[in-house]
Amino acid sequence: MSSDGDEVAEDYRLALEDLSSNMRFEISNLTVIARENTEHALAIAEVLQQHILKAPPNKKLPALYVMDSIVKNVGTPYTLYFGRTLFKIFMESYAVVDHGVRRKMEEMLKTWKDPVPGSMDTRPVFSHELVRPIENALMKARAASMPQQAQSAIPGRPRSAMFPHRNTPTPPGMRGYPGPAGNFPPQPHPFANGGHPGEPVAGYPGQQPAPYPPPSTLAPYNSTPASFPQAAQGPYGSGLPLPSGISVETLSSDIQNLIVAMRAEFSQNPHDSGAQSRLKALLDLQSVVQHSNLPPDQLELIKNKVTELAAVTIRATLGHSSANSTPIPAPAVPPAMALSVHPPSTSVTPSPVPAAQSAVPVTLDSLLGKGAMAALLSMQSSNSQQNTTPKPPFAGVPIRSPQMNHNEPPKAAAALAPPPSMPAAPASSASSLLDQLRAAGMLPPATPTNVPAPNQAPAVPVMPPSIFPSGLPASIASLLAAHKPDSGRSSADSLASSTGLDFAIKKQFRPESIAALYDDLGPPCTQCGRRFRTDEEGRRKKTAHMDWHFQVHQRSTEAEKRGTHRSWYVDQQDWLKAREAVDAIHDVSSKEESAQASKDSEGPKYILVPDPSSGINNVCPICQERFENKWLDTVQEWVWLDTILVGNRAYHASCRAEATRDRESTPVQSRRTPEPVLGKRKAETGLASPKIRVQKPFM
């Protein structure tokens, strides 16, 4: 387990220690943390199990509710981890708590036999095989104390209260908790962002996920109470690969469980080609595992990754479908992004994979769910942060960063990851499934010597075999792909080149592309959000822009009195001649009005107060008076009124007008006949036009 995971687990343990009541807020927080840290699910599950077992009786119920909330709201892999020791957790707690808590535990147990209410998934929260032994044990206990029970039943509490019907424990909306309103209000579970109960949140499966490996398939575990101590030592226990003991059968069975889950999803969304392709990919993986003779360490790695990724798969797929299920009518699970990655038709990569998967495009995403590869990469990066290896792609992405504090305004680009050096995985071919796993760092290179576990392995991006020279950054590879000479290009070639392109478009996140639309453009206008740089040109543009806002405000009132109407559209001739005058007013009033308006527009000449470092004079060169800083409410800026900039010199507009009396002529429009540049046709001209023109800018 990486120290990262240890940290999360330790924080979780401390938070649990503070948990003394059934505060739904705290329980939901702990659920959210569990959900956001599924890569540390095992560690978190263990901490919680230990806490439940060790907590004093009066603190057990809240902790049990945390577990209940996690399995209902997050599901896999937690359900799996808790399932192993469910009997022990439940019975040992039950033994020491008082009567009231027992009753609530019984109510909770009851809900585990049913699907999560409101969920499309029809499977129970925990499988009946897990719940039944507990019920049997309770039955025996009850039988042993029968006289007592019977007596207490007569006065007021009907027998059925022992096992209340399911309307008691879990309020509809699946985020509620068992318990009477008193100490555990059945209010909507406060979900992230103040959403409403039952509102779908993508990536937040509101349903019990698929029956990921049932305990019976996991050799080291069984459902007997005594097995818990072993659990911590098992193959999932440490993240360290055990040198041996992974049988093809076990792995195959794990994959089989994923297949079952995927089939279930597919049956719910039969038209979802994404689910179909993931299913197909899993079947292919199954076939690889079963029919090729993989070295044990590779099996081990596949197994560990498959286990970890099960969570991602389920979340990615079910999360989406659950998000779609309520808000908006009827959308299906989106088509997988995966399928559009096309293998080059000429794959030269030798591969241990049998030829079974010849033409089917398979990617990590198709294999493990939409976003799985990205998730995997981020997981990998968080695991490898201790290493001095290349900066992992998503280290520091706040999504994964639990410390992010939302009380302070999110930082701009800094909040995003540094330019990722993506381990590129343009799925070169279905037949190199393992290459893909390798490329994503899931598997060691093809001829492993002594392979370290992925958690310890330096996250060196292994370039996948591809049509590009290895070692090329992915972005360059994709550029090459994009600009490949096209002479005599066949459809297959273009498929190949589109693979690199596809990768560049879909699988890369480049913070600089975001910055290009935000910070690089300068600060935004407070009124409309348009950004202006702080250099001289930017300042000039911003002044014109603010002037535009100012005039619009001014003229709006005047227009209201006059009454406004829609203008006719321009015709083609005018459209061809029109030039977008940014920050000019398009206004089709009468000649007099526009004449008046342009006179008016001479009025409010001002510039934004320049930065002292700009070197702009603060005294008018003509009248030698200092420019006055004025707050202009309409533009929400400090300005110098009656001021214009000529080059880098500021003047009072009135002073300068008097001194020069020259006015700039309006920009000359091009009168050339348009020469068509596209296609074979000529621009149409000569259509009759109504006498409506767009006024040219005033300024």
Added chain:
Amino acid sequence: MSIPGLGQIPVQAAVSSTRTISLRPAWEWRFQVPAGSSLVLKVLAGTAEKDGVELALRNAYTFSGVRSKILTWHGCELEIEGRCDNDSVAEYLNPIANPATSHINLHARLSDMRVDATRQRREGPRVLIAGPPNSGKTTLAKTLTSYATRQGYQVITVNANPRDGMLSLPGTLSASVFATVMDPEAVDGWGSTPTSGPSTVPVKLPMVFNYGWESAEEDEDLYRELIGRLAGAVSGRLSEDEEVRGSGVIVDGIGVSEDGQIGMELTAHVVDEFSINTVVVIGPASLHKQFVNRFASEKTSLGEPIQVISIDESDGVVKRDEAFSQHSREAVIKEYFFGDAKRTLSPQIQQVDFDNLVIYKLADYSPDEKQSLVLEEPSSLMQHWTLAVMNASVRDSPDVIRAANVMGFVYVADVDEDRRKIKILAPVSGRLGDKPLVWGKWPEPYINLLG
């Protein structure tokens, strides 16, 4: 002690209609506001964008009758006031998991092409967005247009899908240069066109053709002809307007069925006419492959290869809800005549003699009937329909008229067949008699504007 996740969940105020939503980077808040109610949104902190339009901090944006989403790249805090029917937060493990990242990447790529083109004083990328109906083509077109605009490019955006209009009514095909900030509150999500008064968001200048049918297949000949006209004009603007040339063209295409059977040929026509060199296919890989097969061996009229790019459909894409779409189209018609909350318009009501109007009807399509416009006497059947006012002369031939620009629209409020009078709502006062009007099949008359 740092507890990951603690303190990030605002407690929901049960009673107040104002609430706060926190989004982490690359998350989205998806919402739907029914027609008739409105929602006020403010970005309290961070950055947020709607269809690529950056929202200004602390400004109140009012939305009504929309389904949309607010996306953040840096994380943000939103304040929401008012009713929305369905809303949800789409969380992503990381930016790549959100298809919006591919939109950014696509834009970055187009941006590079624009830089090159501008330097070489040649045409920037011509992009067509293709995909199945309701796959989010228009949203992507808006996003790419807005991204270009934000960086100072002046891109020509073309609506080639008559089902909904762009800066105009449904049933039209239009083109406009986008140089200024787009209006996130606009009823059609694009913006507004000129009026006799100022506009708080810069208006856009569309050039409009009237197709008059809901889908491109209904009159393929007319569609092809109008696309040709549109492309001709766009081509002319590209050659004349240097600011525009390097920025290129974005075309919002028609729906193509997933098997590529429906819509592919007309799409190919658009590709040809606009010299499209970048085809963006939203949707399944099978469709992407169809496009690759179709265009791999072709070149534009400028001799460039045609690149086919695949984009995943956003999982937030809403499947079509006819009632909702109808409301949206209705809102667009209403806004055309009466303006919106920010700007009230005063259309003119006119009583006109039947004899003073020249009205053509789009003929029902038949393969052997070449004439697509036939003269039509006003009748009560026209009530509540909008008629296109064509920029042509009443003496022009039907063939000239149908391919003319649209000046605007009138609305038939009432037809009195006995007195042979027709009551018409027009945006502008003045005689209509010297311009032919065209009665199409789309948009259908849903509303009584004067009722």
